[in-house]
Amino acid sequence: MPENEDIARRIELEIDRALKRNIRGLDFLIADREPVGTMPKSAIYRSGTAVLYRYEPVLDEVYRKPLLIVSPPSNRGYIFDLAPGQSFVEYMLRRGYDIYNLDWNPPRRDEAELGLSDYVNRFLPESLAAIAGITGEKGISLAGYCMGGTLAVMHAALHPKAIRNLIAFATPLDFNFMKLFQSWADKRYFDVELLVSKLGIIPADVMLGAFDLSRPANRTAGRMTLWNNMWNDDFVKSYRMFDRWAAETLPLPGAYFRELITQLMWENALANGTMEIAGRRVDLSRITCPILNIVAQHDHIVSHEATRPLMEMTGSKQRHEIVSKGGHVSLVAGPAAVKRLWPLIDEWLGEKST
């Protein structure tokens, strides 16, 4: 049984937290958006929706091979650079990497016809050319998160010589295992043509609705947990950054969305080996560079099985897999990523970047 003194201290603590909750709760409601993406960077290539940033190196000596991170077209790239101390970019810059990020702006209506081939065969090669212009390096380390990873893998399969190392964060390749999206976009009932022809650009709400469907209680439970932890500045800051990132989901070009549904979801063309980009077959066995496949233990969007082709169908002799604690988003910037995953990535990539 706790002693009276302990109980008194606990009551005091809870009263203090309750007061802080109320004061900071009001602050939270009127606060500006949490600043994100704070590492200095500059745009070195831009073409409509595509923007390539270079982060300013922080060391005088960097690894020879640059690292390009491809963001998913439906989300902002600052998930890799949330805040000082919670930024993969900051960590890797301090470990001596020269880092680039292919990020996306909301597509304009005249970009509704952009398809997978524009992403894989235009924006990516043009980004590599811009990086080569600065560094003089032809071979680079290519990384991608979620669908950004899928685009990176397709590019690596089509242009294997340009890629020195390949890192995939929660990257879906076998879409038969994207269970929720399979139900949501069921071929028998989902009229993708109607959606694309009527809307042109697919609004972010469509994608957000699909994500919410997979975890309908998350938003409410998240708010309740936030209220409990309102006294904790670090928790509130982190919550607001992730919340902002999720709310800033981007719209998608209709043609890209159509191909995503018909070729990847319905035909599972990538895993079946029938995927074609601009008339060329995307053959995963052509990828022979070292591969690092990073999956989240509790990912409700991209299951471990959905990432398997990277470990089973590629031609690489050096394939390494890390199953990290956390979910689809915390995989990249959560506490387990900061403590364990990032050092492992550095250890794996450093020796291959000279």
Next chain:
Amino acid sequence: MTISAFDPIAAWQKMIQDWEAEINAWSGRLTESEQFSAVLGQTSKMIVVAQKAMTEQLEGLLQSLNLPSKTQVEALADRLDSIEDSIAQLRIALDKLANDGTPTPVKTEPRRTRVPANKARKD
């Protein structure tokens, strides 16, 4: 401070976690059924058609009130984006010209000779 008795805050937190897990599991089972896909597909179709019809109706109304419609505002936003895009491309091109073909070089370009610490120690 060690308290092993009933902790209302911890109990509340656990209740939230259990509730979240239960609702999510229930949703997971529901979304796996064919009926769910059928209802969702039909609903999505109806929402798109209804939205389109409503947009057209509203546009007519806004036009009669001499106010810009959503389509016109979107067109304006697209033009602004397009101008922003062109300015960004011009800046990159100018940087290239000013720096012998290299876009926005950092103040001092770092040496690309780094080796991992463990490898350097071995050498």
